[in-house]
Amino acid sequence: MMPVLAIIKKDLRAFFGSSMFYLLSGLCCLLWGLFFSFDFYKFVEESFRLSSQSKDSGLNIHQHLVADYVVVVHYVLVFIIAALNMKFFAEEKKLKTFPLLLSSPVTSWQLVLAKTGVGAVVLFVLLGISSVFPLSMVFFGEVPISLLLFSYFGAFLILMVYVCAGVLASALTDSLIVSVVLSLVFSLTLLLMGAGREFSSSLAVQEMFQYISIDFHFSFFRKGSLSPTSVLFFLSLSGFFSLLSERVIEFHRWR
Numbered sequence: 001m002m003p004v005l006a007i008i009k010k011d012l013r014a015f016f017g018s019s020m021f022y023l024l025s026g027l028c029c030l031l032w033g034l035f036f037s038f039d040f041y042k043f044v045e046e047s048f049r050l051s052s053q054s055k056d057s058g059l060n061i062h063q064h065l066v067a068d069y070v071v072v073v074h075y076v077l078v079f080i081i082a083a084l085n086m087k088f089f090a091e092e093k094k095l096k097t098f099p100l101l102l103s104s105p106v107t108s109w110q111l112v113l114a115k116t117g118v119g120a121v122v123l124f125v126l127l128g129i130s131s132v133f134p135l136s137m138v139f140f141g142e143v144p145i146s147l148l149l150f151s152y153f154g155a156f157l158i159l160m161v162y163v164c165a166g167v168l169a170s171a172l173t174d175s176l177i178v179s180v181v182l183s184l185v186f187s188l189t190l191l192l193m194g195a196g197r198e199f200s201s202s203l204a205v206q207e208m209f210q211y212i213s214i215d216f217h218f219s220f221f222r223k224g225s226l227s228p229t230s231v232l233f234f235l236s237l238s239g240f241f242s243l244l245s246e247r248v249i250e251f252h253r254w255r
Contacts, residue, residue, distance in 0.1 A: 007114035067222040082183040085166025093174035108249040119163035147224035154221020157234040164241035
């Protein structure tokens with residue numbers, strides 16, 4: 001594991017020393033702040049309206065505010081991850097350091113694991129930044145922390161699928177632009193996998209599309225429940241893309 005940790009440390013220094021990372025992080029904060037402020041204003045306004053009609057507003061802060069915000073965080077990071085993933089193998093190829101990686105005493109699986117580990121750390125940092133907005137509400141009312149953690153855990157699992165898909169996209173090309181576009185294609189395809197459910201009258205087909213729907217599995221986490229089936233689904237997708245990445249790296253090694 002030492003070579004893997006060495007690659008992770010090297011890439012993390014490159015990530016956190018890059019102006020692009022802070023530019024994209026700032027953009028994320030701006031978008032999340034705008035969305036959260038707008039939704040928070042609507043939530044407060046609706047709460048006051050209902051409280052004037054009855055003693056209890058009946059609005060659940062997690063269901064009507066936090067859960068929707070986590071979905072927004074997820075959608076924004078789909079594009080940010082695609083932009084950051086080009087710094088994996090595609091940038092190594094552009095900088096002519098990719099042959100050095102292939103000739104180093106690490107296996108293809110270790111290379112994929114290292115790049116995925118870097119993506120996981122960067123993703124964790126970005127999700128941590130995004131959590132500042134819902135956590136700030138503890139000063140104004142009671143925030144269900146356990147439900148928030150479940151929602152963020154689900155978001156992390158989903159976004160790790162996009163990270164693994166982006167690692168594959170980065171391994172397939174030496175063009176940074178193509179890597180970003182390919183990563184977006186993979187991610188948006190995953191997002192739309194369950195859309196076929198609306199166009200079929202067959203119950204069996206509808207159930208199939210529902211099972212492969214990202215949003216269907218994400219809904220369990222947004223409600224604050226832990227679904228083992230959904231966890232296994234996301235881990236399987238991540239493993240599938242990691243396996244494809246390993247095969248691509250192995251092809252380059254023996255070409």
